[in-house]
Amino acid sequence: MKYKVFYKEDKSHEIELDNHQIKIDGESTEIDLVKLLDNKFHILQNHKSYNIEIIHADYNLKRFSIKVNNNIYDLNLQTELDMLLDKMGMSAGADEKMDSVKAPMPGLVLDILVEAGQAVNKGDNLLILEAMKMENIIKASGNGVVKSININKKDAVEKNQLLIEME
Numbered sequence: 001m002k003y004k005v006f007y008k009e010d011k012s013h014e015i016e017l018d019n020h021q022i023k024i025d026g027e028s029t030e031i032d033l034v035k036l037l038d039n040k041f042h043i044l045q046n047h048k049s050y051n052i053e054i055i056h057a058d059y060n061l062k063r064f065s066i067k068v069n070n071n072i073y074d075l076n077l078q079t080e081l082d083m084l085l086d087k088m089g090m091s092a093g094a095d096e097k098m099d100s101v102k103a104p105m106p107g108l109v110l111d112i113l114v115e116a117g118q119a120v121n122k123g124d125n126l127l128i129l130e131a132m133k134m135e136n137i138i139k140a141s142g143n144g145v146v147k148s149i150n151i152n153k154k155d156a157v158e159k160n161q162l163l164i165e166m167e
Contacts (some may be wrong), residue, residue, distance in 0.1 A: 003077055114146050125137050
């Protein structure tokens with residue numbers, strides 16, 4: 001299982017857990033982890049000692065505050081699915097405002113379910129895209145108002161093509 005952990009404003013590490021082996025940014029590392037209490041841990045890594053306390057955990061938003069040797073870090077966690085959605089231009093982040101809708105894959109537009117000026121909420125159906133003989137309902141990833149629709153019914157679209165602009 002892969003995770004991406006974001007901290008500070010522009011720092012991140014990719015963590016991979018596989019059969020009791022841990023890789024940080026692709027490098028194997030040995031870690032000795034001991035759980036002291038429900039929210040407190042002790043870690044030994046490369047002969048360095050770390051005391052870790054989970055101060056706050058929001059599992060729904062994947063946001064955490066931890067204290068490492070008396071330094072507090074705010075972390076955002078991304079799972080493999082979150083990373084894939086980001087790569088496809090369909091970020092599943094906590095931001096409720098949607099900027100635009102891009103095609104997650106090449107396909108054919110079967111139906112457009114919204115019109116310019118229409119307000120949409122997270123989870124609303126926006127359009128139907130046929131790809132590999134399957135109909136895929138593209139849903140709103142956040143709230144917004146449809147600014148413009150850049151495609152028509154029966155248009156062939158490419159992956160990451162801008163379909164709908166939001167405001």
